[in-house]
Amino acid sequence: MAEKVTIATVARHAQVSRQTVSNVLNAPHVVREETRRRVQEAITALGYRANQAARQMRTGRSRLIAVRIEPTRDGINGSVLDRFLHGLTETADAAGYRVLLYTARDDGHEIATYDDLLGAYDLDAFVLTGTDHGDPRTAWLAEREVPFVTFGRPWDAPDAHPWVDVDGAAGTAQATRRLLDTGHRRIAFLGWPAGSGVGDDRRAGWRTTLAAAGLDGAAPDAATEDGIAEGERVMRDLLALDEPPTAVVCVSDSLALGALQAVRVAAAPVAVVGFDDTPVAAAVGLTSVSQPLAAAAARCVELLTALLDGQPTDPQVLLRPELVLRHTA
């Protein structure tokens, strides 16, 4: 019979202490990457398998994180959360956690699902993708002291709970500066109706950048629900103005694709910038603001593991997006 592979065997093989192997298994973020890789390689080479049930008994952890998967939408903006989910699963795997998926029709159903999942699987934590004003879900979780992190800020109370977000205003500010730098002076914004945290934030970046250049009075500010058809319709209206804009910053790639369509039909030389750098943007050559989704997912997992391990951590993480230049601006 082959020798039983234990933590001690792995430690000998990787030339580290047993405590380091234990850290790699239970708190990998405290281990230097090079060491972590060496230990992981030893674990793979030796076929070491930590007994999860035993580990759970010892640590009180199931090492399961639950994430909601959104219903399929138009497939354009939906791809953002899909990419976040990919990143989250990859980082969680590396940190020794698994991702459990669930669906929910609305906030009430989602809270009922939390209750069900916590009873059923003894989950360690939740990752919420997105927050609303006065979100009842985060209040429910906080009341029960269930660890969670949101991808998206609580707009009403920034310190309410741990979150990771991308600075949307910085993204539209970059886009607007790029258009100013290339000579545009009438730069419109095509956004969502006021009242959504994400949409208002992106509008603010455009507005403050134009104001700093002394140009905010001359800039049309249009709003509509999201969608390619909606973007095309509103852009047609903007092009029909007495002094039409020469460029437009859009709150989403869906609206930008619609705007692009209107611009092409009218053969108007109007620059268009989208937001989210979706696969569709790449395919049609749309300049767009890219969110660092893999980094955001990794920071969510880091934040959660630090919380679960009682490590000190900065519980609010704001990441910078990046403007990806293509053909339309």
Place this chain on the structure above:
Amino acid sequence: MAEKVTIATVARHAQVSRQTVSNVLNAPHVVREETRRRVQEAITALGYRANQAARQMRTGRSRLIAVRIEPTRDGINGSVLDRFLHGLTETADAAGYRVLLYTARDDGHEIATYDDLLGAYDLDAFVLTGTDHGDPRTAWLAEREVPFVTFGRPWDAPDAHPWVDVDGAAGTAQATRRLLDTGHRRIAFLGWPAGSGVGDDRRAGWRTTLAAAGLDGAAPDAATEDGIAEGERVMRDLLALDEPPTAVVCVSDSLALGALQAVRVAAAPVAVVGFDDTPVAAAVGLTSVSQPLAAAAARCVELLTALLDGQPTDPQVLLRPELVLRHTA
């Protein structure tokens, strides 16, 4: 204190027997949809929560299904598996199962992950997205009698294990017939190099349809790795032939987008059909073959629950795709 909600309470509320409530919880596929919905509504209205641990003790089930999430690729073809995952999570939820995600670098790593997951979470079953010729993963699972279903056929041995797949040959045959019906006679195929089950199947649908029309001798058959740039390059070559094709059936939307680009640059009146009906195809007006991904996901869950409950079932399910007509063909 409020009355404790039990299966009997739910049964009274929904006006069904306790056995029916139990079936909805443990074997929902044996219950008629209308009844199942009524019971689910009663469960929601009353806030009934089956104790998962107790249920697992009773049934020997964790009610967890594991699915691999693929690394992010170009985001065009990758969206197919993302849509499948959405459908799978939704159907699994309705059947009382949860989806656990994992990642894997290669087949060997994936098998090590099976071993780890089975030890850690007592999983009920696996869903594999895609199969290769001589797949070591399915052999490993079958040897250990772990229930699984693949989305994709085992090309070497169609009866080897349960699977759900989409009839790719039927999809390209539909596309080719559409082109024949609209007057095309030189219809090229732009595919992947021979040797992949999926790619060869899609090529076969084009070839047999042309052969039935007595036209296969005159049709260029091109092959390249997947990608927009690759599609553009090969399409340029096809357009440079002495007798260039007037239409092209592509094995993927990525290749079709590249082909479309070459056709537009050359201002050649060539019809283009893609495969997978991705969001990008919808955005640019590309005619494409659509896979019924929600249905495929639902059939995977049905197949698995039938296997786990020891119910008789047809273990091989082949679904028909549908040609979505837009502007390019």
